[in-house]
Amino acid sequence: MIYKETYIPFHQHHIYMKTIGRGEPILFLHGGPGDEHRYFLPHVEPLAAHFKLVFYDQAGCGRSMSPQNHRHSIAEEVELVRHIQTYLEVDKINILGQSWGSILALLYATTYPTAVHKLCLASALGLTGxxxxxxxxxxxxxxxxxxxxxxxxxxxxxxxxxxxxxxxxxxxxxxxxxx
Structure with a gap:
């Protein structure tokens, strides 16, 4: 199985990214704000037999490094997803967003509707409660x-x-x- 870890530059950040498998990519957007990608594993790892699984830690989360006292914004997180998609050299991407990641996935899909192939939302936030x-x-x-x-x-x-x-x-x- 192909397994790769790297850091990609994004503005003043160093974004941790891990890919497992090969084939059509699925980008996983973790919950939070403030969580990291590791809770997806090992649960989704069997998908790597058919897809390239792409995990990253959002800016300031997990193993991603951000400048001290950096204030994050939703727009910056959307642009980070776009940066990762460009880095992967994929015109249309599959995205799985969980919890906060579902909101980020929806915002990305509304900002770049032609860049999204399929969207899967898990534990999506409701509007009440x-x-x-x-x-x-x-x-x-x-x-x-x-x-x-x-x-x-x-x-x-x-x-x-x-x-x-x-x-x-x-x-x-x-x-x-x-x-």
Whole structure:
């Protein structure tokens, strides 16, 4: 089985990437924000008999290195996925996004709809319940002000307002429905 580990440069980051197998690639987008790729393994490894499995640790996560005090943005994460696809020299890519990775996958698919062949979402976030509040707080810790302003997310007394975050997700979902 073909197995390769590497670091690819992306702006000021050094992004850890691992590929297993050969064939049509599947790019795995891990959860978080702040998690890493390893929880996919060994569960999906049998797919390597038929596909090239592509794992990476998002900027500032796992084995990827980012400058100290770097503020991450959703736009930067989308561009990182695009950078990886370009690095792989693939016109259309299969993406499996899990949890936060499902949101990133949907944002990538709406930003670059012609670059995605197939999209698989696992443990995709819903729009109701405590999980969305927890997710919004974790996500907002990593967003730069520009992204927060674009989604009209307001911070008051160190808490993000659920209603405005929900509006942001509704906007994202409306973009997704246009595909």
């Amino acid at each position: 405590k999980s969305i509040v927890d997710f919004s707080e974790e996500l907002m810790k990593r967003l730069v002000y520009k992204n927060a302003r674009n989604c009209k997310i307001l911070k008051r007394d160190n808490r993000f307002l659920f209603k405005t975050f929900n509006h942001c997700l509704i906007h994202i979902m409306s973009l997704i429905q246009r595909i």
